[in-house]
Amino acid sequence: MNTFGQIFRLTTFGESHGPALGGVIDGMPAGTAIDMDRIQKRLDLRRPGQSALVTQRNETDRVEILSGVLDGVTTGTPIGFIIPNTNQHSSDYEEMRHKFRPSHADFTYTSKYGLRDHRGGGRASARETAARVLGGAFAAQALETRGISVQAYTSRVGDIEVPVPYTGLDLGLTYTNDVRCPDPATAEMMAGLIRQVKSEGDTVGGIVTGVITGLPAGLGEPIFDKLQSRLAAAMFSIPAVKGFDYGLGFSGCCRRGSEMIDEFTVDSAGAVVTATNNSGGIQGGISNGSDIYFRVAFKPVATLLRDVRTVTDRGEPTTLHARGRHDACVLPRAVPVVEAMAAMVILDALLIDKTTRL
Amino acid sequence: MNTFGQIFRLTTFGESHGPALGGVIDGMPAGTAIDMDRIQKRLDLRRPGQSALVTQRNETDRVEILSGVLDGVTTGTPIGFIIPNTNQHSSDYEEMRHKFRPSHADFTYTSKYGLRDHRGGGRASARETAARVLGGAFAAQALETRGISVQAYTSRVGDIEVPVPYTGLDLGLTYTNDVRCPDPATAEMMAGLIRQVKSEGDTVGGIVTGVITGLPAGLGEPIFDKLQSRLAAAMFSIPAVKGFDYGLGFSGCCRRGSEMIDEFTVDSAGAVVTATNNSGGIQGGISNGSDIYFRVAFKPVATLLRDVRTVTDRGEPTTLHARGRHDACVLPRAVPVVEAMAAMVILDALLIDKTTRL
């Protein structure tokens, strides 16, 4: 199913080498003013060719909105859009027509569908995430009107990690460097590592941290559609994601309950708040009004610019040597995708929550 | 929404202190022979009161099947069931009527719905997972007919961790001890830690590892409903879960691509297989025929048998001292719940996959 969400719904289509990819945003709240320049800027943050750290494929990713917005305001009808594919080098992929790239989806698509589009990964290309960034950009503008912000940043590349939690950072600095890390000193080291790995024809993975602020208490559904379930499903739908945790996550599971519980207190305005936020803003699947923070682990890119062993679709052993233009580290370009997916989850939760009482 | 799944669907209802909890299994394949004794045994593995390590609430959790099974065979119609609530001590919870328990869902339910059932956590009680175990038990019996098995075990409690990966263990030993750890020496240490923590009125968290074997290549949907998205959403819907990763997960994200890719080769039967399984059995959201393995992180139980600070529903500071019978560590009882959720995800994927081609 190529549709995401329950009320705010994004449906996407498109392969990396057809005429265009695109999608449909359904359930966008009517009457929301949209700033199209900022929407396009979000797309620009994801596209390749932005810096020396990422792939030099120079996709322009210019979106065309086909419906659902009139005079800069959403009408409540679905927002159809396309992002034409340009700068395609299909010949780069001729070798992959009959060879399965290791740790890519070539073999699994063929197993499932009996055939596949071999050009540039086809539907499995990370290029599909452009449509998600578009969907998230609309969602984010709706959330802004409620004072809710969704931000993410590169918190780890290989062994290099930001040494402080998000509360010690100025997230306004995230997009001021190519790595998308709000800690300038760490960003510099990460950039160095990516350049080195790239020079070796190798790749490296890392972690994106996400932070959601301004959320009211009460969002999320208590049993199967817990807010953390929705966020996790969203993050694992991003190519290359291998792990997700929130609050103190994996590290917290080794501690004692007495170190972990968030006692309640009353703030100066008389509101019930927690004294700490080890829980990461969610209890019983429902937001408690504190910040939600989470980590998303990305594996290293599987396309190496060196020989790898594989087999053909006839089961014959062979080797493959990737050419073309590839990322040595997806983290920088993944940051706006994480933000987009989280924004869509939160807007959807906000809309569903309106149905709780008549 | 209290329904899980797309084709194989489990809907659950019930609070910890009403007459019964229960649910409806919809989309169970028709014509599947069901062994009700084994179904009941799955429930028994989850219920409280089984050992000195877990809560002494002696819930019997006896399921009554009300429809959908005729002469031991599923008919394709929905399977309604109830699990009566017994051994309830509502008075244990009288103190919680107006006090929010820290790191529980009392405050968030009240924020969302404007009211809550304070007895035993109400709908947020982990008792709701009994219905999931029932659903998973049906799914598992269907999967067995296809040679697919879903297993889980306690791989970490506090700082104590099983020292080898699942491939070095005999998973048949999991249920031979109270901790549900297939490594007897580690199990003994874990049990010791739980006893010690319990004696201090404290609690401890840990990790459950899951393993799915026998899966054909081709299961899972490639974009938003990736197999890992479905598994993650399933796991995060379990109370107390704070993290999920699969394959090399968080640890793999710090490595180089050249260490991580799973090269393809051909096995003795001529089938395409991977030489390693760092990916954890999924590529591009679709199973590749290798084992799927994953980790689920559980926070320590939030109910401490000591004084904690909190506020009342009128916003007045107060303290709370939990009484009643509580788990010092949920891991042992979480193992069958993890197995149940994973079994439902896999059966659903198997059924959906049948619609890929006409």
Added chain:
Amino acid sequence: MNTFGQIFRLTTFGESHGPALGGVIDGMPAGTAIDMDRIQKRLDLRRPGQSALVTQRNETDRVEILSGVLDGVTTGTPIGFIIPNTNQHSSDYEEMRHKFRPSHADFTYTSKYGLRDHRGGGRASARETAARVLGGAFAAQALETRGISVQAYTSRVGDIEVPVPYTGLDLGLTYTNDVRCPDPATAEMMAGLIRQVKSEGDTVGGIVTGVITGLPAGLGEPIFDKLQSRLAAAMFSIPAVKGFDYGLGFSGCCRRGSEMIDEFTVDSAGAVVTATNNSGGIQGGISNGSDIYFRVAFKPVATLLRDVRTVTDRGEPTTLHARGRHDACVLPRAVPVVEAMAAMVILDALLIDKTTRL
């Protein structure tokens, strides 16, 4: 799929001859006061054995609510319920074990599932509608708080038809007679016809008319989930329904546009209203604030108390002579079912509409 609705969702289970049928109501608005006596009375209106006109099976249909209601108020959590099966005469159905009853679902269930529960129609029994009446009764109490009412009545039995439209009737009289027709003189004639047909071992069909009043403008989704699509799907899900139209329906399609359009005018309060209501209260799939009225056609019951020709499940010609206790006309008992289904559609539309704007 045994679930109905998008936000307000009813899932049902149960065969006519198992221990119980039941279901789960999900998405019921939190904080709604529930009058359980009135809920039970709705069930009583549907059950068999109420009068000489309907089957003398004396099912008591007493509902047990298992969750989701605390101190007479809905909590927002799912409402599980069962209605035990009593007064079963399984032996009445022994002959049907291997014979397909004509115009029943015996053959089609067997074709689909490979097996069937032959006792009393199994899952295809109209007894399943008891769960719908329960769901509709909850929905109706929520709608009442908004001044919305859903009513239905028998408007035709065989050739006997109420001679005036609903606007010329006092719908408060519907349940004052066994036929559920608010026009006493016509009701008398209908009752006579049903008695006559019954005495001949035959059956007769008819029409139920439904009327929804108090609806605000703006409910319904404009394209695929038009309000009329949802109502139609709901009505055709009731056993024995063969036709549905709304507004002037089939008769209006033979007229000229100039006779049919509903011109707009302004009422004494300054509100935009239509001067006529040929459209039946919906335009473009969305309610316009006028009454919605519709017709539902029921075929005559297929169970005749006389010999009919059929075949066995081995394909051998045979005859079948139904015994047991059957309705000669389902219309009287169908009226509360039509009301229930319509109430659930409208409450669902009301809840979905809340998500239109942020």
Added chain:
Amino acid sequence: MNTFGQIFRLTTFGESHGPALGGVIDGMPAGTAIDMDRIQKRLDLRRPGQSALVTQRNETDRVEILSGVLDGVTTGTPIGFIIPNTNQHSSDYEEMRHKFRPSHADFTYTSKYGLRDHRGGGRASARETAARVLGGAFAAQALETRGISVQAYTSRVGDIEVPVPYTGLDLGLTYTNDVRCPDPATAEMMAGLIRQVKSEGDTVGGIVTGVITGLPAGLGEPIFDKLQSRLAAAMFSIPAVKGFDYGLGFSGCCRRGSEMIDEFTVDSAGAVVTATNNSGGIQGGISNGSDIYFRVAFKPVATLLRDVRTVTDRGEPTTLHARGRHDACVLPRAVPVVEAMAAMVILDALLIDKTTRL
């Protein structure tokens, strides 16, 4: 929700006067050979300007497929498509900017969303059905590979009705005349009536009959998703539809059961078949292998080329005189839309049915 279907899913977007309308087909079976010329021809059958009987708007409706088809074969990935809007006369609609057209959706959209696109009906324009015809054309090509055909024809216009049931007609003649009636003599009379009504600035409604042949027994879900529920919902989602029945429908509900039941017999090949087909091919919501036939009632077009009374969006009484190019009768252009919606319902049912057994 702008998505139709459960497994085979069509999502549409687009207003009549934006750059394009379009959509996404999801769940199309992989490996289906597609004849794009025949797809385009289906669209041509729906478009305006084909004959003197229908509107002279000369929309070309040329579809562009953007994904999901490779070398003429479906790949299992979503099929994105756009149909550019051309030949728009927005100025024709300037008068409607502030006036509500009677029996159109102007008022209800404004009530729901707080604003509307007034140009050409915006999203409520019947032009949206072009996307449905495209979706149906793909579905029909998949159904053909299984020997299933879906056909429809104009069976009534105003008082003029085809005098025989579908079994007495050669449905191959349907598209040989402008009315899309397979009975040439009746078609001539219908055409005369439409010309006369058009000359008076008036409009007329009618009935489309649909016929589905070649269906296996066992399709459809027994309770809420009965095959007739899905067909009814599909038909009522088409603009201007006011009624639907199947089998003997409304007329059968006035008869006796003894006249109506379809006794079973065995055909020359030994298969269980019904001796008659009063039921219209469905029992208990599931196909029985006989033809499915149904009627769809369309109201007369609401746009009259004469003065009508209405109000402005400020509630001021006014008159409106439609200009532009409008249909005097939608029936001819509705025939391919009915076929498209039915084809999508049947393909979806066929795919869902594959999940019934493992």
